[in-house]
Amino acid sequence: MSKQIKVSLIGNPNTGKTSLFNALTGLNQKVGNYPGITVEKKEGICKLERGVKAHILDLPGTYSLNASSIDENLVIELLLNKNDKDFPDVAVIVSDVENLKRNLVLFTQIKDLKIPVILAVNMADRMKYKGISLDIPLLEKELDAKIILTSRDGSLGISELKECIVNFKQISTKPSIDLSLIDENYFNSLSSAFPNQDLYKLWVVISQDANFGKMDRNSLDILDFKTKSTSELKRLQQKETIKRYQFINNALRLGQVIDSSKAVGYRAILDRILTHKIYGYLIFFIILLAIFQVIYDWSSVPMDLIDTAFADLASYTKEVLPAGVMTDLLAEGIIAGIGGIVIFIPQIAFLFIFISILEETGYMSRVVFLMDRVMRKYGLSGKSVVPLISGTACAIPAIMATRNIENWKERLITILVTPFTTCSARLPVYLIIIALVIPEGSFLGVSYQALTLMMLYMLGFGMAIFSAYILNKILKTNRKSFLVIEMPNYKVPVLRDVLITVFEKTKSFVLEAGKIILAISIILWVLASYGPGENFNDAENIITEKFEKFENINIESEIASHKLEHSYIGIIGKSIEPIIKPLGYDWKIGIGLIASFAAREVFVGTLATIYSVGNTDDVESTIKESMSSEVYSDGSKVFTLASGISLLLFYAFAMQCMSTLAIVKKETNSWKWPLLQLIIMTLIAYVVAFISFQILN
Amino acid sequence: MYTIADLNKGDTAIIKDVSSIDIPIKLLEMGCLPGNEIKVIQQAPFSGPMYINIEGTHLAIRSKTAKLIIVDKLKDE
Structure with missing residues (x-):
């Protein structure tokens, strides 16, 4: 070839x-x-x-x-x-x-x-x-x-x-501009100082100092050639630009005819509405609502299908293959783990259909124009609005959407703060705890429970903005932030381009973040499915003996509960009890917190197992009953207003999602940022939960 | 002496001077050069960015940058 x-x-x-x-x-x-x-x-x-x-x-x-x-x-x-x-x-x-x-x-x-x-x-x-x-x-x-x-x-x-x-x-390689015409003295001295170098390349390297920052010059053998101050370099650049325009105007004067009377376009009308100081914001708000609705609501149908399909596949595998460790690993570890990756595809695909349409039509530039004033204060870009709002459905596609932010610092801040927004995985946890500890009753016709939920959403968004403000002060940047945004003409999106974007985004998520998610979910599965000593391995006999004389006891779920308690994850949950005690949690909640790392909503399922709820039709109300009747050895309740609020706040702030960490790793290309995010968010969650529990208790 | 920041929505002006070193070169390369005509299309609220048209190039710039570009005002609308 x-x-x-x-x-x-x-x-x-x-x-x-x-x-x-x-x-x-x-x-x-x-x-x-x-x-x-x-x-x-x-x-x-x-x-x-x-x-x-x-x-x-x-x-x-x-x-x-x-x-x-x-x-x-x-x-x-x-x-x-x-x-x-x-x-x-x-x-x-x-x-x-x-x-x-x-x-x-x-x-x-x-x-x-x-x-x-x-x-x-x-x-x-x-x-x-x-x-x-x-x-x-x-x-x-x-x-x-x-x-x-x-x-x-x-x-x-x-x-x-x-x-x-x-x-x-x-093809001809003749240059179009003669640099020495701009400033004869300067460029002559430059070429005599570096006779072996191409003059224009030299000039590009030298003039970068006035722009972005110093370049790596080793590859070019150019040492510091300091003859001009920044302002003089700028003046030369200006002259150079004028020279280029002269050359271009000269060519176009002969070769291009524009008859503006024949021009048609909707640009002026569209701009008048879309960038209007009232309608512009109103329309943007409606578009955000639509995006939110789509990823929150429409994707639930394919997500449920994926969920069922993988559950069926796992049980089918267990049926056909001989029982044993490898089958369990395949069915409960690997297949469930892959299911946990595929489940994100609908949300990612839907969000990117929207985003690529917004980009391709040219509307995204109008968003930057509208939102710059507000977002700039917090070190964010006008474009950060879209990830922040879509983070309310799921942080994974939201963080992937930050690719469109050109400025690295603005992009990094957006990536770091987006996980604070209340994603849909927090919702099941919030709902069950709110139902448990927030009293019935209402304020101005709105129930206390609904108010609490709303406050949690606002808290998440407020925390995102607040941390962006702090990060903006801390993070260093090596360039001034100029906003020069081109406002392109409106265009009809090309379907092929939209589909390729969606396909590429999905593929890169599955292949790159996916492998990290799969690895962690297999580890979590092993930790929850295995344990040391007789207590775990002999669970069947122990429980059967213990409950021999009882009737109306679901032996299976008692065994599952006993196993989870003595599994590795159970042991970790128990050993962190001293740390989480001041937050008002017992070891059972501790197990739930650790299992939540697979995905926050797993908390509810884990508690169901540990309270040996078993397979009833209404798992949630049964868990709720078990939780509310849960007492410490001295008879005091585990779930009080104090521990409930503390748990809600912990879930609001903690970074408990391995998939988010995996995508942050992929998008920032380093482990540094996801690890910092994990540590700092968990620390904030701990401190806030600690204070709230100590005050309310 | 006027700058772009002094113009209102709909105003047209001729660029006079862009020699301030705080003006990014990118802006000059996009056509913000002395002698060119500039029109203000839209102004975001609370002194947000200005949406301008310079010889067919449509741009949004912050008011901080707009204050650096000196212009000759042509007409009010």
Whole structure:
């Protein structure tokens, strides 16, 4: 097989670059991370003519070679480093026909790096609606590059583009700007100081100091070349930008005609409504409610199906396979563990259908515009609203949704605080404890129990905002936060792009976070299913003997309860009793807390086992009865208002969800953040529960 | 002397000076250069970001940044 041609797709955000990538590669793509950082790396294979293949790399959207984010920095570092394995043989610059002038700034910069360039003018199918006409042969001559008209749905220009990629060796690599015209003295002294270096590359490296931060210069052999202050560098950059626009204007004056009288569009009307200071917020609120409704309510149907299917599969496995340790491991450990991963797929898929539509239509930028003022105070992005609200259904898809936040610090804070919002797994726990300890009665027509539930929701959200505020003060950032957000034109989403996003997100969750979840759930299963000594292994005989003379006793559930008490998890639960005693919990609650780590709602099921509730039709009210009649050896009740409130607060704040930890590990690319999250959230939960119990008791 | 922050929704102006070093270069590269026309499309409440159009490029910038860009006011609406 011949060598693959390495192609980089480069372009401003909102030019439909990823659509073009999808059109070129189809499902022949994979999404990963660049090593050490959390920028998404999208690459794929595209078949060209005569058996030649191209390796396509979809670089993060960038406005220029002056970086203002990690994403943009990555593009520059790749394009400056000829030895990088991803360094392109040819770059395809993707531009939007409606913003051609601005998009060409990046084009001239890449061309000045002397990389062979193909210019893809995307969304060309919209030209007629915008009154734009282009003289392609003339522009090709003026810009000294091959130009191809393409469309987002892939119906236009793809085969021409492939042909151009095959013939990349014929592309001119002449730069478009002569730097020395900007400041002759400076650039002459620069090139005489580093005669072996390319002048424009030198300039890009040096001028980064005025932007994002210092680059690693070792690979380029450039030591500090300090001749200019930041303000002088800025002045030169300004002159350089003006020069580029002169070049571009010159080409477009001859090659582009825009007849604005022929332009049609709904942009102005849509913007007037969607960014309005009242209707804008109202519409956004309705959209949030709709998202919430969908992931909370609609996904419950497929989730129940998945739940039943895996339960059936587990019992079927136990029926067909010979009884034994391996069968138990397969049925109760592995199959149940995989079920615990698959169960999240509906919520993830539904949320990403919404998010990719919001992104693709251009609405998300309006959200940032509307919410920036409020969210900025807490170190969050306008885009953080969506993860925070969807966290109320489940933190897993919510944390995955933070990928759309460009600024790393804002993204990290959003990831760290989202688990405080009241996810649906806390609800069963809340409901049963509220029913147990909050008295009947009402305030202004609203029952105390409903009020408590509402306060818990508000508490979760308030804690998320409060910790964001604190984190914003603590976390250091190496760049100033500028908000320059492009407000792209409204577009109809391309179905294929939405589906690919949903598919990729789901796949990466199942494959990457999934393996951590599976591992932990098997460990938890082993801990709960095995125990040392006779008490565990001889449970059947002990219980049968003990209850020999009793009637109306469900022996099976008594055995299960006895086993759980003497299993490893039971032993852990008992040994942490001294620690949780000051919170008002006994060892049974301790076992529930540890088992909750698999998923919070497991708390209810674990208590059911430990109180040997057995299989009745109305498990919840039976647990409630057992819980309310539970007493300490001195006869005092275990579940009082004090211990109940303390438990509610513990569940509100503690990080008790291994799946969330797994996804945070995946999204931040390190164990540092999930571990910090685990420790700090649990600590907060402990302290708050401790104080509330001590005061109320 | 006016800056973009002094403009109201619907106002049009010509950019005069962008030499403040606190203006991100990204903004200049997006077309915020002397001589270009700018129109304010929307202003978020409580001095939130400003939504502007510079020669066909639609942007949102914070009022902090808007205060740095000096303009010549053209007309009021």
